[in-house]
Amino acid sequence: MATTELTVTISDAEWRVMRIVWTLKEADSRTIIDLLEQQHDWKPATIKTLIGRLVKKGALATTKNGRQFIYTPLIDEQSAMDTALITELNQMCAMHRGTSLAHVLDQLELSHDDVENLIDVLQKKLPTAPTMVDCDCLPEGCERSC
Amino acid sequence: MATTELTVTISDAEWRVMRIVWTLKEADSRTIIDLLEQQHDWKPATIKTLIGRLVKKGALATTKNGRQFIYTPLIDEQSAMDTALITELNQMCAMHRGTSLAHVLDQLELSHDDVENLIDVLQKKLPTAPTMVDCDCLPEGCERSC
DNA sequence: AAATTGAGTTTACATCCGTAAACGTAAGAA
DNA sequence: TTCTTACGTTTACGGATGTAAACTCAATTT
Numbered sequence: 001m002a003t004t005e006l007t008v009t010i011s012d013a014e015w016r017v018m019r020i021v022w023t024l025k026e027a028d029s030r031t032i033i034d035l036l037e038q039q040h041d042w043k044p045a046t047i048k049t050l051i052g053r054l055v056k057k058g059a060l061a062t063t064k065n066g067r068q069f070i071y072t073p074l075i076d077e078q079s080a081m082d083t084a085l086i087t088e089l090n091q092m093c094a095m096h097r098g099t100s101l102a103h104v105l106d107q108l109e110l111s112h113d114d115v116e117n118l119i120d121v122l123q124k125k126l127p128t129a130p131t132m133v134d135c136d137c138l139p140e141g142c143e144r145s146c
Numbered sequence: 147m148a149t150t151e152l153t154v155t156i157s158d159a160e161w162r163v164m165r166i167v168w169t170l171k172e173a174d175s176r177t178i179i180d181l182l183e184q185q186h187d188w189k190p191a192t193i194k195t196l197i198g199r200l201v202k203k204g205a206l207a208t209t210k211n212g213r214q215f216i217y218t219p220l221i222d223e224q225s226a227m228d229t230a231l232i233t234e235l236n237q238m239c240a241m242h243r244g245t246s247l248a249h250v251l252d253q254l255e256l257s258h259d260d261v262e263n264l265i266d267v268l269q270k271k272l273p274t275a276p277t278m279v280d281c282d283c284l285p286e287g288c289e290r291s292c
Numbered sequence: 293a294a295a296t297t298g299a300g301t302t303t304a305c306a307t308c309c310g311t312a313a314a315c316g317t318a319a320g321a322a
Numbered sequence: 323t324t325c326t327t328a329c330g331t332t333t334a335c336g337g338a339t340g341t342a343a344a345c346t347c348a349a350t351t352t
Contacts, residue, residue: 009338011338011339011340012237012339012340013339013340013341014339015237015238019238019239020283020284022239022283023239023281023283024284028299029300030298030299035284035285038285042341042342043342043343044342045341045342046341046342048299048301049340049341049342050341051300052300052301053338053339066349067298067299067300067348067349068298068299069299069300077239077242078242078245078246078249081238081239081242081243081246082246082249082250084234084238085231085234085235085246086253086254088231088234089231089254091158091161092161092165092227093165093168093169093223093227094255096223096224096227097227097254097256097260098256098257098259098260098261098263098264099224099260099263100224100227100228100231101231101250101251101254101256101260101264102260102263102264102267103224103228104228104231104232104247105247105264105267105271106271107232108232108247109240110243110244110247110271111244111276111277111278111279112275112276112277113244113278114244114245114247114279115244115268115271115272115275116272117244117245117248118244118247118248118251118264118268119265119269119272121248121252122251122265123265125252125256125261126261126265129256129257129258129260129261130255130257130258132257132259133255133256133257135169137165137166137169138166138169138170138181139181139184139185157309157310158309158310159309159310159311160309174329175329175330176328176329188310188312189312190312191311191312191313191314192310192311192312194312194329194330195310195311195312195331196310197330198330198332199309213319213320213328213329214328214329214330215329215330
């Protein structure tokens with residue numbers, strides 16, 4: 001059985017590295033360092049540390065290529081994004097999630113196709129949507145003064 | 147001028163405390179500790195630490211009430227939620243945000259009213275939505291192989 | 293072959309966070 | 323008034339994170 005790294009946690013700084021590798025599909029450290037030095041004022045050593053941690057965490061795979069390595073993602077970008085968002089939302093009051101998402105959707109730049117897709121997803125939910133979602137901030141059986 | 151604490155960062159564990167206070171509008175430590183001991187297996191000391199940190203951070207205000215304090219939120223719940231989500235999204239590839247939100251909306255439990263409201267927000271965006279949102283994972287001027 | 297370069301590894305260190313015990317002190321009980 | 327309770331504060335400590343210098347070698351250059 002494999003190491004089943006389905007629960008890799010990626011920190012903010014590490015996320016920047018992953019985005020490069022996700023976008024390029026694969027990259028050597030030189031490429032990653034060059035690109036990130038342009039975006040942030042990180043020293044090469046800092047970026048090396050981040051790459052090293054991501055490899056140790058099982059977020060990046062390495063393939064020997066002569067003297068250096070080629071790094072490839074071991075976790076899926078879309079899944080990582082989905083998980084991060086869901087995790088964040090799950091930590092918030094269930095009753096207020098809808099409003100927050102409305103604010104987010106309002107402020108975010110989305111493509112025409114995305115907007116249509118989102119409307120579609122929501123339309124499908126309408127029939128089965130409950131009248132209201134209860135606040136889950138207090139333990140079971142407590143007064144809800146939301 | 148006041149201390150302008152508009153950028154208070156709340157950690158995961160602290161978020162649990164804030165949810166209690168947000169929901170109750172105000173609470174003394176006894177109440178907070180009792181409620182959180184039911185939800186988590188945190189020792190009272192742990193919860194005291196979290197409360198203390200939130201006060202120091204400027205997320206909670208204190209009002210003397212005889213021997214103890216009454217804690218009230220100094221930051222708005224909905225704003226905190228919005229900011230947390232937007233911050234999270236801003237750290238992800240712009241091109242993939244739409245898809246991720248679709249997954250989130252699909253999985254999340256939302257009230258009928260929320261769904262309608264969300265559809266409304268999206269419908270208003272449709273006319274001005276761009277054909278596509280570019281990937282912003284690489285520095286300006288790089289190839290985009292997304 | 294010797295010197296140099298550079299990729300990956302090790303070490304460093306301050307801060308934040310989760311988790312919690314210990315303590316000081318004022319209020320309430322005896 | 324003295325003892326006790328309990329609230330808020332101080333101290334603690336390991337792990338994660340941001341940030342980065344130093345070091346080890348193997349490959350490349352001279």
